[in-house]
Amino acid sequence: MIRAGVAALTVAALAAGCAESGTPPKKAHPAPGQELRLHAPPARALDAYARKLGRAHAARAAAAKRWGLTAPPLTAPPPPTRKPRLTTRKGFEVDDHEERGLPPVFTTIPTRHKVVFLTIDDGAEKDPAFLRMMSELKIPYTAFLSDYLVKEDYGYFRKMRDLGVVLNNHTLNHRYLPALSYERQRTEICGMQDVVEKRYGTRPTLFRPPYGNYDEDSLRAAKSCGVKHVPLWNEEVFADRWDYREADCDIHPGDIVLSHFRGKDDGKGTMPDMVRRFMKLVTAKGYAVARLEDYL
Numbered sequence: 001m002i003r004a005g006v007a008a009l010t011v012a013a014l015a016a017g018c019a020e021s022g023t024p025p026k027k028a029h030p031a032p033g034q035e036l037r038l039h040a041p042p043a044r045a046l047d048a049y050a051r052k053l054g055r056a057h058a059a060r061a062a063a064a065k066r067w068g069l070t071a072p073p074l075t076a077p078p079p080p081t082r083k084p085r086l087t088t089r090k091g092f093e094v095d096d097h098e099e100r101g102l103p104p105v106f107t108t109i110p111t112r113h114k115v116v117f118l119t120i121d122d123g124a125e126k127d128p129a130f131l132r133m134m135s136e137l138k139i140p141y142t143a144f145l146s147d148y149l150v151k152e153d154y155g156y157f158r159k160m161r162d163l164g165v166v167l168n169n170h171t172l173n174h175r176y177l178p179a180l181s182y183e184r185q186r187t188e189i190c191g192m193q194d195v196v197e198k199r200y201g202t203r204p205t206l207f208r209p210p211y212g213n214y215d216e217d218s219l220r221a222a223k224s225c226g227v228k229h230v231p232l233w234n235e236e237v238f239a240d241r242w243d244y245r246e247a248d249c250d251i252h253p254g255d256i257v258l259s260h261f262r263g264k265d266d267g268k269g270t271m272p273d274m275v276r277r278f279m280k281l282v283t284a285k286g287y288a289v290a291r292l293e294d295y296l
Contacts, residue, residue, distance in 0.1 A: 063136040068276055071283050073137055077113050079294035084110040086229065086296070094216040102219040103207070103227050107234040107245065109254035115290035116282060117142070117256045119233065121170055121208065123149040125263040126156040130271035135163050139275070140291035142231075144170035144208040147195045149261075154199050161200050166293050168206040169193055169227065177209050182217040189218070190225035206231060206296075229296055233258035237278045239269025251285060256292070 057072070064072035088097050092105045109117065118141040134141065143157070143165055150157055161167055171177070171188040172195070180188070189207060197203040205228040209218055212232050222230065234255040236243040239262070244250070251257070259274055260267075267274075282289060 060138065067133050067137060067272065069137075069279055069283075073139055073279060074283055074286070074288040076115050076140075076288040076290040079291070080111070084295060086110070089232075092232070094219060097219075101223070102216075103222055103230045105214070105219075105230040105232060107232045107256055108252065109256070109292070109295045111254040111295065113290075114253055114285075114287045116251055116254070116287050117231075117292040117295075118259065118278065118289055119144060119208070119231065119256055119292065120259045120261055122146050122174065123157065123170075123261050124266060125261040125271055126153050127261075127263060127271045128156075130275070131156075131159060131163065133272050133275060137275075137279075139279070139289050140164075141289075142166050142168060142206070142292045143261075144168045144206070145192070145196065146170045146174045146210070147172045147192055148174065150195075150199075158200065166204075166206075167196055167200050167202075168204040168208070169196060169222075170208050171210055174210045176211060176213055177218045178213055178215045180217075182221060185217050186221035186224065189221045189227070193225045193227075205229065206292075208232065231256050231292065237274060237281075238262075239267050239273040239277060242277070242281065251282070251287065253287075254295075 060072040064070075086104045086106055086109070088104045089106050089108075092107075094102065098104075118139065120141055121144045123143075123145045133139075143160060145157060145167055157167060169189065169192045172191045173188060175184075175188055177185050177188065193203055203226055205226060207222045207227040207230055209230070214230070219230065234245045234257070235251055236258040238259070246252070257278065259278065261271065262274070263270055269277075279289075
């Protein structure tokens with residue numbers, strides 16, 4: 001089907017070119033073999049590209065079946081060349097938020113495309129099956145890590161990083177930040193910046209406060225050690241249910257979805273169970289999962 005579609009597009013393009021001139025084109029007289037040299041390589045390239053797409057789709061469909069999904073994940077559109085302007089969600093501001101250049105706090109990325117963004121917090125569960133599942137299904141996600149949990153197995157998250165996942169800041173010890181002084185908040189936030197940089201080679205630009213709670217000192221501290229954005233979430237998915245921030249109890253283009261590194265000991269299912277619940281709803285509603293960092 002893909003090969004036929006490419007051929008149809010090629011024929012349509014040629015027909016349109018003829019219609020524009022209004023008169024039949026003059027007959028060309030190429031040297032022997034010249035016509036093949038001009039037309040065969042592009043045709044072969046299109047055919048090879050179509051075969052590549054077909055193989056990729058077949059592989060994703062096979063992976064979906066293997067991991068218990070009823071349909072393969074939809075493919076996200078290309079990342080925007082012009083990144084959306086991100087502002088703090090109304091009601092989430094602190095005093096003089098924008099005037100002081102504090103990191104914006106948001107729950108949704110402005111976009112017209114039917115995409116959502118999966119983010120996973122803390123680092124308690126370190127399930128190898130989850131890494132395999134996400135890699136085979138090619139589902140992008142962003143991790144927000146807390147050192148008191150990650151330090152049990154830094155290597156697990158190194159494998160995650162090597163698979164292309166961006167590792168971000170969720171503080172050292174997952175404290176309720178508004179109860180802490182500025183200096184203690186700065187230790188929690190900037191200390192985790194240092195851990196991620198030391199262990200994984202890059203300094204995060206994204207920070208998510210524990211429980212989604214922050215105050216002016218939180219954002220000042222985050223800015224002081226290199227944080228550019230504070231993504232929260234609009235929905236939360238568990239192995240057995242979804243929770244919604246909005247009254248319509250639905251997902252929307254650009255929504256950020258929260259989950260946690262949790263297994264059977266802490267929840268009602270495994271990490272793959274959570275992914276299956278997440279993908280079932282997202283795919284059924286016609287949404288693809290995009291990479292959060294591509295929109296920032």
